[in-house]
Amino acid sequence: MGSRIEGSLNRTSASPGLVDPVVVDRFATAAADAGSIVHRVRSITAVGDLARSLANGAPVLATTEVVADPALASVLGRDLRTTADAADAADAPVAVERGVLGVAETGSILVREPDRASRVVSMLARELIQVIQVDDVVESLDDVGRWLAAHAAEGYAALITGPSLTADIERVLTVGVQGPAVLHVMLVGGSEPS
């Protein structure tokens, strides 16, 4: 399987259907093993449905990129906003972010968060929804390395793998520390409905 170097904003995949379904399945399994809730959906409409149900009437927070994305903004509805104010974002019920790459080797999602607001909402909401296109799933960390070589200088990037956790006390696993306690991976496209 060839590597997918570009996971740029807003484009529909340059080569749809080239991603090996085995790699996509591996990504979904690895993400679930890491504690993420994986939703395999046909279209981004499902993102809006999930976000609104989790928000339960409160505003849906999102990164700058998502707010500026017409397709995502339209499914996420009128109460969508972003904020760079940490007190404002703290413990908001849900935030939505778009992934650049999904990494099958680890079940991680690579995100770019070039401004403060994007980082604030993704760090402080109680539940985080990460949207990743099936065509943007890559096999390994080597692909991440190549992406970073090309794009790291453009701004902050991160690999996020599952919900926040700690095992500092007698190695007993506790999920949900400073970061989101629940991570939803919405895997969009492909033949598997959620």
Add this chain to the structure above:
Amino acid sequence: MRPWEDRFEGALADPNVRAGLLAFQRSWRDVRDERFATLERDDGYSFDALRRQMGDAKRSARADLDATFDRFRERAEAAGTVVTTAIDAADACEQVERLCADRGIDLVVKGKSMVSEEIGLNDHLAAAGVTAVETDLGEWLIQLAGEHPSHLVLPVIHKRRGQIAGLLTAVLGRAFDPDDVGAMVAVVRTELRDRFLSAGMGVTGANALIAETGTTMLVSNEGNGRLTTTLPQIHVILAGLDKLVPTTADAMTQLRLLARSATGQTITTYTSFVTGPVPGQELHLVLVDNGRTEMAADPVFADALNCIRCGACADVCPPYQVVGGHGFGHVYTGAIGLVVTPFHHGLDVIDGPQSLCVSCGACTTVCPADIPLADQILEVRHREVERRGLPMAVRAGLAMLSSRSATGVAVGATAGVSRVFTHDGEMRLPVPKSQRWRRPPALDLSPARRRVDTVLAEVRPAAAPRGERLLGEHVTLFLQCVADRLAPDMALDTARVLRRLGAEVSVPADQHCCGLPAYDLGDRDTARRLARHTIESLEATDGPVVTPGASCVAAVVHDYRILFADDPAWRARAERLAERMHTLAGYLDATGALDDEATGGPTTGSVAVHRFCQSTNVLGAGGIVEITVEQATGSPTVALRECETCCGFGGSTSILRPEVTAPVLGRKLACVAESDADILVTDNPGCALHLRGGAAAAGLDIEVLHLAEYLARVL
């Protein structure tokens, strides 16, 4: 930091440390092994290949450290980062303090940073009126307790949940259920949230500095790292110059190794890649030297800079399990702590901790950064001995050991005197309580070297086919000093076994000690003298050399290379001897002598095997003794839990540090008792005597035999 003696005594007196760390080490080992096995099976990456790559990446960065740093700095600065260097701890602290003063900052939040511990940042800032609050759960609890972290990755692993509940109650004034770990963890979210929101500065460490892109890689699980790097107006990264790696690909190799080695995860929840500041905010990076340049220039210690701070070396260490990081370390804990502390904090403060090392080599086998930790610790010991000398009694002992005849006279005299105290093959001496944990062996008046020729003349080869398996083989027997003088049957039975299989055996009369005891104590001059004598003595013959002393084989094969590192002629002679040198099990395996349909003599009872740590970790012998036993009898051996874990003999360590080695032995004996075996077999005389004495003192109903003694019964 409290003096080492206080920390050591405190740790020994706290039963939570030992019990907690035993559970921790066992669960860590299972998960870590499974993760690397899966990685190899599913993705084709072997641990050995990955760690070599990791070592190569760090070495490549150091090959021209200035150039690597310049590349990193150029790209980081292009992204808006302010990059400075700090020559030592004071310099680094002052830079951070100045920045706080310039910006009017009096509250700093901290992500986990061992470098900040190394330089004493929190105390320095406190003295300047700046409050530094740890935000990693473990580090925060440590800060509340007024302690230093006891582990590189899990700062508070030396405390159990009850102690933590008590700590939180004392600090926060409300009750905590000691069994509700979730509730205790939840506290850190509420208690620290407003600190994050009001702090003027966030300080973190760095897991890697990627020169290719000027990017700092930071891993965390909790999310506190991300808050620390984002919310305050200024983010300061403190990083040792050893964190530099050339490329993003190298950083990915590090990611593959780090979480698996540290926590048994595939990867941590958050891996951040920071190149420039958050738009509208500031990013400062302070590259810290504090002894690292000196380390990089030292051929023995340079590879210690490969370290990726995973903590695996502590997780496999038997003495660490007994006393935790406060006893087995300084600021940096575990084996790597023993190695780097001389450069960051001085040789004197690591004297106590390094004396606890039993040189089992387990740390080297699990290090994902290709660092020869066990050898480096012995080098630290050697330098410490050069600095302050050895106690008089030890020097006298080594002087005696240097001479074969002096050893003979001294041992003979002691044996004569000890006859009075010997009953049933054991010495019953009125010993102080601290030494009662193992019964010393009886000293034999007639060492093996005086009896071996008679034994060889009397023993006939066994009936065919076994008696012909080694027909035509001429084997040189190296008796080993411990076996020769303290347990001659182990050496004599080695001769018997070889003869029973049909080999001709010669025993050079002038052989003595391979030098390992002296090397282990830190006296390299004596070690080299004894090594040269051993090489010369064994050069008198050709062909294989077989010894009951597995430790001697490890010494010749591995340690002689270090002893003669600066002497190519002797190194070559040592290598030629190393090629000929075999443990008994190794020789029988190489010749296939027992690999036949025959089964041994009368049923002996069930056998478990203790794998000598150096055979496993230095010689890579694996299950060779089990195979030998099974081939000899046709019966399977019995499983022994933690069969590869050191028994605590550790040469001189069990004599000098019984407070630590007795519990290590206790852990081993508990596993032995659990195995329900009738006989425990091992192929190192020192371990055999140590286990035998310990089993007797503990009242365990098990017979401890050297492999040679066992085979002599069976063949």
